[in-house]
Amino acid sequence: MTYREAIRRALRTALHDDRVFLMGEDVGMYGGSYAVSKGLLDEFGPAKIRDTPLSELTFVGAGIGAALGGVRPIVEIMTVNFSLLALDQIVNNAATLRHMCGGQLSVPVVIRLATGAGKQVAAQHSHSFEGWYAHIPGLRILAPATVEDAGGMLLAALDDPDPVLIFEHVMLYNAEGDGPETPQPVDIDHAEVRRAGRDVTIITYGGTLGKAMTAAAELSADGIEAEVIDLRTLRPLDDETFLASVRRTHRAVIVDEGWKSGSISAEITARIVEQAFYELDAPVERVCSLETPIPYPRHLEQAVLPQVPAIVDAARRTMQADV
């Protein structure tokens, strides 16, 4: 089953609940810009699968308002860059209302966004803003990296009484993997160890998990056993899982498709330094996107993004550090 199919199955399961509906640009007749919702309009009809005007600010805000009204909207934002048009509603309303009213209201809206680069769609369709959103108290930020999580996180998000943003990496939609025949909600509080290892901890999430796993396999051939941690939830961040790993391996490499400056990789580095500084045998390494907008031509786009050789090199540097 593909990542896309897993999300579609989870959507189908969720939509059988009377309160749940999907809305967004081209989710209906077009089938979704990444074909995630293809066929659902025929199956569930236009009241449940709602094509919206090109009004991110208002259809995201309407999702928040509808959530206040007791239904369970799933709002699809075509690509992460477009979510910036809805930032006011996400930050000033979804994230803030519960606090601002002293706990009287919850905002159970689920927002799905296509994130990341690799499809040569240039600098207004390819960014990775999940780290930005992880800055905001009141939001839950999920980044499924596996087929199981792609569907399971959606169902778990619908069970969450607070606003949840799910960042689906565009390069994963065709990825094949194991998923349950009947979609099940998964844990959305904890990171997961995807590969056990004793020598170095590679911390990543979403679209770069595969690259980290490939790097770990290459390192293993050289006798270096990397532990790979999939963060899964970027906020609230489960630092216990990666700190426990770093305390065992004494080395950390963070792989993130976001930029380094002011990023989730910077946050993780800070937490390691704050809470496990004396456990480190080497400086923390980061493999992130170069600090440019994402370019169009393939060779430049690939040069900007974190790649397997850079991860392998970073891990090797931590092994060679003389502390």
Place this chain on the structure above:
Amino acid sequence: MNDSAATLPADDATALGLLEDMLRIRRLEEKAAEFYSAGKIRGFLHLYIGEEAVAAGAMRQLQAEDSIFTTYREHGHALLRGMSAATIMTEMFGKVRGCSRGRGGSMHLFDASLRFYGGSAIVAGALPLAVGMALADQMRGRKQASACFFGEGAMAEGASHESLNLAALWNLPVLFLCENNLYAMGTALSRSQVQTAMAERARLYGISSESVDGMDVAAVHDAVGRAAEAVRSTGRPHFVELRTYRFRAHSMFDAELYREKAEIEEWKQRDPIPAYQARLEAAGRLTPDVVEAMQQRADKEMEAAVREADAAPWEPVEDLTRFIYTRNAAHERHEREHAGEHAHDVPRGDTPGAANGLAR
């Protein structure tokens, strides 16, 4: 501005009630200004003095099952919705027994049990929420209006255009109530928007629309009553522009460099309270002693509200992380460790999402 005065409501309870509603708002606002100067209220404070006829006329026409979204100039709307002056004043004082536990202050009055979904301090920020609430109502087959108050300044924001479009496109029961007081903070409407006839703008989106003298409480009451009923019966959006004026500064920080004193004085001649009082008296439906009694009641109410606000406790700092997330493991741990210590300070809201029907 040459509307002929609207007919007075036939029953005395409504006719006199509208006057008392306006008087209560004004007294609340005067008290708030007094205690801002005394340093008890801080931050921004936006007074509604001069605009009382809008909230008074409109709020009486909204039913318990209707939803209400407002701006940061919303003390009067909250009061007339049924929130006590004490809970409003206590919120403005920033105390834990305020309607929003003191978390919101003057601009963020909420009462989910009254379907009062807040003062929003982002101009046009509540319009999409009202559209969404109407969508939820439509999906659940509820025949209610989702009423949204906003200023004319909001009509320059993209969110207002998107919201009018979506509400009309999807036939959503939204009641758009545009409080046009001619100034977006210090920017005059004519200096910031090309089409200054708000009702015309709504009409372009296919929304039934009218413009009303917002200084005439009877006219507001009549127009909003018709519009709200139309929203409920047709399930379609309606738009009412209420032409009004604020007599006081935008907020307590405003030196009012952008408008002439003569203009303010001219509008004050149309003060909605004495104008309406004179009409009632001329019609033989009001005597001075009745007004005197109303004023005394309002005075007492606001005095008591201030006393209660002043005496109320602050939210304990240890509670600060509550209500950020509904599922809050860290706070639950703290609660277990300090069981019973400040349970008396929790007026409501401890059932996650109970107010929006989400408890599960």
